[in-house]
Amino acid sequence: MAAEDVPQDGRPPTARGRRTRDQMVEAAAELMQARGIAATGVSDVLSATGTGKSQLYHHFGDKRGLVLAVIDHQLARVLAAQPRLAPDADGDVAAWADDLLVLHRGGDGPLSCPLGVLSGQVDDDPVLREHQAAAFARWRDALAGLVARGRRAGAVTAAGDTVVLAGALLAALQGGLMLARLARDVAPLEIALDAALLHLGVLRPSSSDGSPRYERGA
Amino acid sequence: MAAEDVPQDGRPPTARGRRTRDQMVEAAAELMQARGIAATGVSDVLSATGTGKSQLYHHFGDKRGLVLAVIDHQLARVLAAQPRLAPDADGDVAAWADDLLVLHRGGDGPLSCPLGVLSGQVDDDPVLREHQAAAFARWRDALAGLVARGRRAGAVTAAGDTVVLAGALLAALQGGLMLARLARDVAPLEIALDAALLHLGVLRPSSSDGSPRYERGA
Numbered sequence: 001m002a003a004e005d006v007p008q009d010g011r012p013p014t015a016r017g018r019r020t021r022d023q024m025v026e027a028a029a030e031l032m033q034a035r036g037i038a039a040t041g042v043s044d045v046l047s048a049t050g051t052g053k054s055q056l057y058h059h060f061g062d063k064r065g066l067v068l069a070v071i072d073h074q075l076a077r078v079l080a081a082q083p084r085l086a087p088d089a090d091g092d093v094a095a096w097a098d099d100l101l102v103l104h105r106g107g108d109g110p111l112s113c114p115l116g117v118l119s120g121q122v123d124d125d126p127v128l129r130e131h132q133a134a135a136f137a138r139w140r141d142a143l144a145g146l147v148a149r150g151r152r153a154g155a156v157t158a159a160g161d162t163v164v165l166a167g168a169l170l171a172a173l174q175g176g177l178m179l180a181r182l183a184r185d186v187a188p189l190e191i192a193l194d195a196a197l198l199h200l201g202v203l204r205p206s207s208s209d210g211s212p213r214y215e216r217g218a
Numbered sequence: 219m220a221a222e223d224v225p226q227d228g229r230p231p232t233a234r235g236r237r238t239r240d241q242m243v244e245a246a247a248e249l250m251q252a253r254g255i256a257a258t259g260v261s262d263v264l265s266a267t268g269t270g271k272s273q274l275y276h277h278f279g280d281k282r283g284l285v286l287a288v289i290d291h292q293l294a295r296v297l298a299a300q301p302r303l304a305p306d307a308d309g310d311v312a313a314w315a316d317d318l319l320v321l322h323r324g325g326d327g328p329l330s331c332p333l334g335v336l337s338g339q340v341d342d343d344p345v346l347r348e349h350q351a352a353a354f355a356r357w358r359d360a361l362a363g364l365v366a367r368g369r370r371a372g373a374v375t376a377a378g379d380t381v382v383l384a385g386a387l388l389a390a391l392q393g394g395l396m397l398a399r400l401a402r403d404v405a406p407l408e409i410a411l412d413a414a415l416l417h418l419g420v421l422r423p424s425s426s427d428g429s430p431r432y433e434r435g436a
Contacts, residue, residue, distance in 0.1 A: 036256075038256075119400055120335060133400040165413075167409040168412070168413030168414075171390055171394040171397055172386070172389055175392035176386075178337055178392050178393070179385070179388065181337070181341065182340075182350055184347075189389075191385045191386050191389070192386050192389035192393075195383075195390070196413065198417055199414075
């Protein structure tokens, strides 16, 4: 068995199977982000990928199984876009926020969270809703790691449980992003993140003009 | 012309016309909050109210006009549920947050914002999206009034523009509510609001056990 054929995490045992599954998940994620879950039919995913119904049901069981895989996929995308959440990254929380603002700034910025856009659409299905809640909990826990590293580095001065602090940071990000998306303006996100960083007691280690961007009580 | 027949704000000139219009808006708001805007047809609103298509088009022009009225209606509901946002209310920001937590706490708490649930559904229509953004801006401005009153009363110690401070508070509320709704648990909302109040430097004037619930840096 070639190395690429080693099964991982219940994914298909063959490289070809994994490629097909990945293609279907990516196509479904794109369609569901653009049109919504309800408006994305299984047949849309099949036409987009040139696959057959039997393959989809083989890999996912049903449409719900496909949505569960889409939630996992969107969480992975979100975490990959925030390399400072990796366990071996440094504790520069202000740089993490700056990275997000760079990502969303500008007229063509997404101003949208690939995971967050699904939240309102999984409310009626407890299985999907709990899976979505668990995805946000994993994101929050990765943020708690960043806050803990920031505290060890002296960048975070607020006391309190890092998971609680990270929960407040994630709420600010999601709420700020919702308001920014409506306004087609990154400012509400920037305001929300600045407040969350002030709450963490994040002092910017250094900045180009010598003055801290985040200053407690500013 | 009887007093109740005086036209207000472009609403129908007769009491009967206003009643019919209000019934249609309330039914549409309820259906759209439960099922979503796209899944709510004009015919659903007509059956729910026993009205005719000509009345609906007379009052709203088209479905978009109906959704615009629903957004206004949901904002009015949201503001009515927060009496501490009235211009003549006091500046007790902590009590405002407590009121919200009481509203959402418990297994049967709504954990949902009548206005916020529409945000993801108006993204493709610039007219609806801008109307929704304007509704949130009105809510934020009412919160800025509360923050200003809180500052005059000495309850808010954070410096900075009240509209900016209110924007961070609204983002925390919306993001916290989204996470709380997913988890079917008020805790993420409480965490988000506590952080936002700490950011405002809100100190609780008094509490039953003598210790402030919100203490800066706690």
